[in-house]
Amino acid sequence: MLPIIAAGVVVAVLVVAVIGYAAAGIAFASSRIAGTRTTYNAVVAHQNTITDEFNAFDNNLTGVNLTSATATQLKQSRAAYDTLVSQSRAAQPTIAADDASLASAQARLNDNSWLTLFSRSSLNNASAKMGHERKALAAAKAITGDLIQLGTFYQAFYDSLIDLDTLSTKAQATDFTGAAAAITTLKADIAKSIQLSSAPGLPPEMKLFLTDFQTLAVDFGKLLDAAIAGDSNGASADLKAVDADITKIGSYDTDKMSSEIKAFYQPLIDTFNSEIAKANKA
Numbered sequence: 001m002l003p004i005i006a007a008g009v010v011v012a013v014l015v016v017a018v019i020g021y022a023a024a025g026i027a028f029a030s031s032r033i034a035g036t037r038t039t040y041n042a043v044v045a046h047q048n049t050i051t052d053e054f055n056a057f058d059n060n061l062t063g064v065n066l067t068s069a070t071a072t073q074l075k076q077s078r079a080a081y082d083t084l085v086s087q088s089r090a091a092q093p094t095i096a097a098d099d100a101s102l103a104s105a106q107a108r109l110n111d112n113s114w115l116t117l118f119s120r121s122s123l124n125n126a127s128a129k130m131g132h133e134r135k136a137l138a139a140a141k142a143i144t145g146d147l148i149q150l151g152t153f154y155q156a157f158y159d160s161l162i163d164l165d166t167l168s169t170k171a172q173a174t175d176f177t178g179a180a181a182a183i184t185t186l187k188a189d190i191a192k193s194i195q196l197s198s199a200p201g202l203p204p205e206m207k208l209f210l211t212d213f214q215t216l217a218v219d220f221g222k223l224l225d226a227a228i229a230g231d232s233n234g235a236s237a238d239l240k241a242v243d244a245d246i247t248k249i250g251s252y253d254t255d256k257m258s259s260e261i262k263a264f265y266q267p268l269i270d271t272f273n274s275e276i277a278k279a280n281k282a
Helices: 002-061 071-108 117-172 176-195 204-229 232-250 254-281
Strands: none
Touching: 002 071, 002 117, 002 254, 071 117, 117 176, 117 204, 117 254, 176 204, 204 232, 204 254
């Protein structure tokens, strides 16, 4: 009987050990999973702000008709891009910090892996959740980086459109001094826009548009000089050049350019949203 009793004792000890191992492992794994959930929730709170930013960008991109926009509308759009740039810049350090937090929480899921064998499935699910969230943040980092460049371009671009509106107002009021100042500012803002026209997502047509816009500014300056000098023949020729420039600029399909910009950014935003959806399901 002694061998049987001894075997029974050994089995009992093993059962108790296994139960204790499982209980300790489950408790340890639960604490790690709870920690990742806290980190995840904090990241999601920040992420909602980024989602709102992307939605606002999409609305602003198609919200203004450049051929008929008023000065007030142009200034509102300019202000919207100010917001876009400032939000994108503010988002980047937050994204970096959130990714570091997720990476740390994800790594902790593998702590004492010898102890968490029975909880491996739950730990893997939590790790997958963190992984998808980190991919969403990587997409957000790329998008906000691009939007900073695009928004900076549009700040200069809308400045030039506002300058043109000012120039038109001054010229109609025969305020030649004010018109001359507006032309100088217009030329500077168009030149700045051309320098920034390689921003991600901008179609090649935009640079062509700006080049023709620059020609208009130059020809308008010549027209103004001729008018101030009382050179009627020169003014007549310059007026024809300005009219031709306006016709050429009007031939550009700005809605098409906006659609092309949207087509560039939409897949990136879709990736961001897709990874968020996957993280929520994990």
